[in-house]
Amino acid sequence: MTTIFDAPEDFATTALAGFAAIYARNVRLVKGGVVRSTKVPRGKVAVVIGGGSGHYPAFAGYVGPGLADAAVAGDVFASPSTAAVARVCRHADQGGGVLLGFGNYAGDVLNFGVAAERLRSEGIDVRVVPVTDDVASASVETPAKRRGIAGDLVVFKIAGAAAEAGKSLDEVERLARLANDRTVSFGVAFGGCTLPGAPGPLFAVPKGQMALGLGIHGEPGISEEKTATASDLAKLLTGKLLAERPAGTRKVAVVLNGLGSTKYEELFVLWTAVAKELADAGLEVVDPECGEFVTSLDMQGCSLTLLWLDEELEALWRAPADAPVLRKGTIIAAEPATDEIVDAEGPQSFGIASEGSRASGKCIAGLIGTIADALRAAEEELGRIDAIAGDGDHGQGMRRGSAAALEAANAAVAAGAGAASVLAAAGDAWADRAGGTSGAIWGLALRSWSNAFSDDEKVSDTAVVEGARLALDGITRLGRAQVGDKTLVDALVPFVETLERVVAAGKPLIDAWKAAAKAAQDAAEATSSLTPKLGRARPLAEKSIGHPDAGAISLALVARVAGDFLKVAEEV
Structure with a gap:
C-alpha cells in the first residue's frame, strides 16, 4: 500500500520535487517535469520522454547524458497535459x-501528439x-496496438545514445523505431497496486x-495461473x-524489471533461470539489467x-549513460548548466474583442459552470463505471x-x-488539470471547437455546428478512435x-441540440454491448461487456445539461 504522503492529490508533484532535489547533479525541476542539469551542445537532438507518475524510475530517472534530455510527468497513472509536454520540450530544445x-x-498519444503539432507550428521539428x-496487449499481427511497459527503457536508451553521438533527428527517429520494432x-x-489515499x-x-x-496502471492481467x-x-x-x-538473431539485451514490491533478491533468483533459458536458446546476453526500471x-x-540486437543497436545499447537509474560505461563529462530556467507564467492576455463576442464568451463561461x-455530482458514478475495466479515475478527471x-x-x-479565446482557454485548462485520456480529449474538443468562433463577433448557430464538427475531426484524427471502439466517439459521432x-x-439550434443530445444518450447506452478496442480497457474486453463506456456516458451527460442551459438562456 502507498502510505507516505500528505495529500493524495499532491503525491506526484511532491515526489517529483523531492527527486529533483536529491538528484540535482542530474536534473533541474521545471513546471511539469525535469530537464538535464548539465550543458547540452547547441544543435543536439533533444530526447524528451514522459508519462504518468507512479512508475519511478520511469520517467524522470532516465534523464541524463546518454539517455533523455528531459522528462514530463503527469499525475499518478495519468498522462501529462499537452501544455506540460510542450513546455518541457521548449526547455529541452x-x-x-x-x-x-x-x-x-x-x-499519452493524444497529449504528446497535440503538443507535437503545437511545437511544429512554432518552428520546432518534432x-x-x-x-x-x-x-500480452495485442497480437504480433497488430503491434501498433500494443502497450508500452518496461521496453520504454530500452527504446529511450537507444534514442538517447544516438542523440548523444550527434546523429540527426532523422537518424535518431529511425533508430528509436528500429529498437521499438525489435523490443x-x-x-x-502477484498482487495489485494501491493509489495514494485509496x-x-x-x-x-x-x-x-x-x-x-x-x-502498469493498475490493470489486472489477462489471465491467471497457479504461482x-x-x-x-x-x-x-x-x-x-x-x-x-x-530469424538469425544471436544477441539480445535483457531487462528483468521489478514492478514495485518485488525484492531484488527475488529478481536475482529469477535471473539465474532466465539466463539459462536464453543460453539454451542459443542467445548471447549483452549488458543485462536487473532491478526496478518501470x-x-x-x-x-x-x-x-x-531487445533483439544487431550490430548497430548493440553499439548504442553499450554506449555510456549517466542517469539516476542507469550508469553505463565511462561517465560522460559534462559541465553544469548555467542558463536560467524561466517558468513563471503571468496572467494570460487577450486581444480586443467585440461587445457581441464578449457577451457570447460570458455565456460560454456560464455553460461551462453548469457542466x-x-x-x-456524477463523479462517483462515472468512476464506478470506469473501474469495471479501467482504473476508475474518469469521474475524478472530469470533475477536475x-x-x-x-x-x-x-x-x-x-x-x-x-x-473564441474564452473557449480555448477553458480547453487548455481542462487538459492541463485533468490529465489522462479524458483531459486530452476534452481539452482538444474545446480548443478545436473554439476555432469556429471569433473574438470579433457574436457566436452564431452556424458556428456552433461547425465547431462540433471540428471537435469530432480533431479527436478522431489524433485519438484514432472510430465508431464501435467503445469510446466517447461512439456518442460524439x-x-x-x-x-x-x-x-x-x-x-x-435548440431543437437540433435536444435531438443530438438524445442521439448521444442512446448511443452511449448502446456501448454496453460493445467490446473496447482502444485504451486500457481493451485487454479486459470481456469484463466490459454489459456495461457502458464511461467516456461516452459523460459526453451524453454534458450534451444533455448543455442543452438545458441553452434552452434557459434562450428563454431569458
Missing part, C-alpha cells in the same frame, strides 16, 4: 529538433515514437495465483518472448524485456478538468476576452451528425 518518446496509451513492447516484454503480477488495491490476485499480462517456481516462471516469460525472435507503485510482480456542476475550465473561462471573461442534419433541415 537545442535547435536540433525533438524526439518525443512515451508508452502507447491513449492519453518526431513522435510511442513504445509498443507488451506482447518485446511480458509481465506477471482504501485498497486496484485489483487483487487470488492467493496462490499470478496474473499474466498485467498493465510458479522461479524456473517455471523463467520458462513462461522467455517462452512468450522467444516466440517472436527474428514500476506500478507498490505492485508485486516482474516483467522481462528483450462542471453536473460532472461534480471541468472545474479548471470554469476557472479559466471566468478569468478570460474578466479580462475582456471574446468567445451521432451527436454531431444529428446536430448537423436537424439544423440543415431548418430547425432552430
Whole structure:
C-alpha cells in the first residue's frame, strides 16, 4: 500500500520535487517535469520522454547524458497535459529538433501528439515514437496496438545514445523505431497496486495465483495461473518472448524489471533461470539489467524485456549513460548548466474583442459552470463505471478538468476576452488539470471547437455546428478512435451528425441540440454491448461487456445539461 504522503492529490508533484532535489547533479525541476542539469551542445537532438507518475524510475530517472534530455510527468497513472509536454520540450530544445518518446496509451498519444503539432507550428521539428513492447496487449499481427511497459527503457536508451553521438533527428527517429520494432516484454503480477489515499488495491490476485499480462496502471492481467517456481516462471516469460525472435538473431539485451514490491533478491533468483533459458536458446546476453526500471507503485510482480540486437543497436545499447537509474560505461563529462530556467507564467492576455463576442464568451463561461456542476455530482458514478475495466479515475478527471475550465473561462471573461479565446482557454485548462485520456480529449474538443468562433463577433448557430464538427475531426484524427471502439466517439459521432442534419433541415439550434443530445444518450447506452478496442480497457474486453463506456456516458451527460442551459438562456 502507498502510505507516505500528505495529500493524495499532491503525491506526484511532491515526489517529483523531492527527486529533483536529491538528484540535482542530474536534473533541474521545471513546471511539469525535469530537464538535464548539465550543458547540452547547441544543435543536439533533444530526447524528451514522459508519462504518468507512479512508475519511478520511469520517467524522470532516465534523464541524463546518454539517455533523455528531459522528462514530463503527469499525475499518478495519468498522462501529462499537452501544455506540460510542450513546455518541457521548449526547455529541452537545442535547435536540433525533438524526439518525443512515451508508452502507447491513449492519453499519452493524444497529449504528446497535440503538443507535437503545437511545437511544429512554432518552428520546432518534432518526431513522435510511442513504445509498443507488451506482447500480452495485442497480437504480433497488430503491434501498433500494443502497450508500452518496461521496453520504454530500452527504446529511450537507444534514442538517447544516438542523440548523444550527434546523429540527426532523422537518424535518431529511425533508430528509436528500429529498437521499438525489435523490443518485446511480458509481465506477471502477484498482487495489485494501491493509489495514494485509496482504501485498497486496484485489483487483487487470488492467493496462490499470478496474473499474466498485467498493465502498469493498475490493470489486472489477462489471465491467471497457479504461482510458479522461479524456473517455471523463467520458462513462461522467455517462452512468450522467444516466440517472436527474428530469424538469425544471436544477441539480445535483457531487462528483468521489478514492478514495485518485488525484492531484488527475488529478481536475482529469477535471473539465474532466465539466463539459462536464453543460453539454451542459443542467445548471447549483452549488458543485462536487473532491478526496478518501470514500476506500478507498490505492485508485486516482474516483467522481462528483450531487445533483439544487431550490430548497430548493440553499439548504442553499450554506449555510456549517466542517469539516476542507469550508469553505463565511462561517465560522460559534462559541465553544469548555467542558463536560467524561466517558468513563471503571468496572467494570460487577450486581444480586443467585440461587445457581441464578449457577451457570447460570458455565456460560454456560464455553460461551462453548469457542466462542471453536473460532472461534480456524477463523479462517483462515472468512476464506478470506469473501474469495471479501467482504473476508475474518469469521474475524478472530469470533475477536475471541468472545474479548471470554469476557472479559466471566468478569468478570460474578466479580462475582456471574446468567445473564441474564452473557449480555448477553458480547453487548455481542462487538459492541463485533468490529465489522462479524458483531459486530452476534452481539452482538444474545446480548443478545436473554439476555432469556429471569433473574438470579433457574436457566436452564431452556424458556428456552433461547425465547431462540433471540428471537435469530432480533431479527436478522431489524433485519438484514432472510430465508431464501435467503445469510446466517447461512439456518442460524439451521432451527436454531431444529428446536430448537423436537424439544423440543415431548418430547425432552430435548440431543437437540433435536444435531438443530438438524445442521439448521444442512446448511443452511449448502446456501448454496453460493445467490446473496447482502444485504451486500457481493451485487454479486459470481456469484463466490459454489459456495461457502458464511461467516456461516452459523460459526453451524453454534458450534451444533455448543455442543452438545458441553452434552452434557459434562450428563454431569458
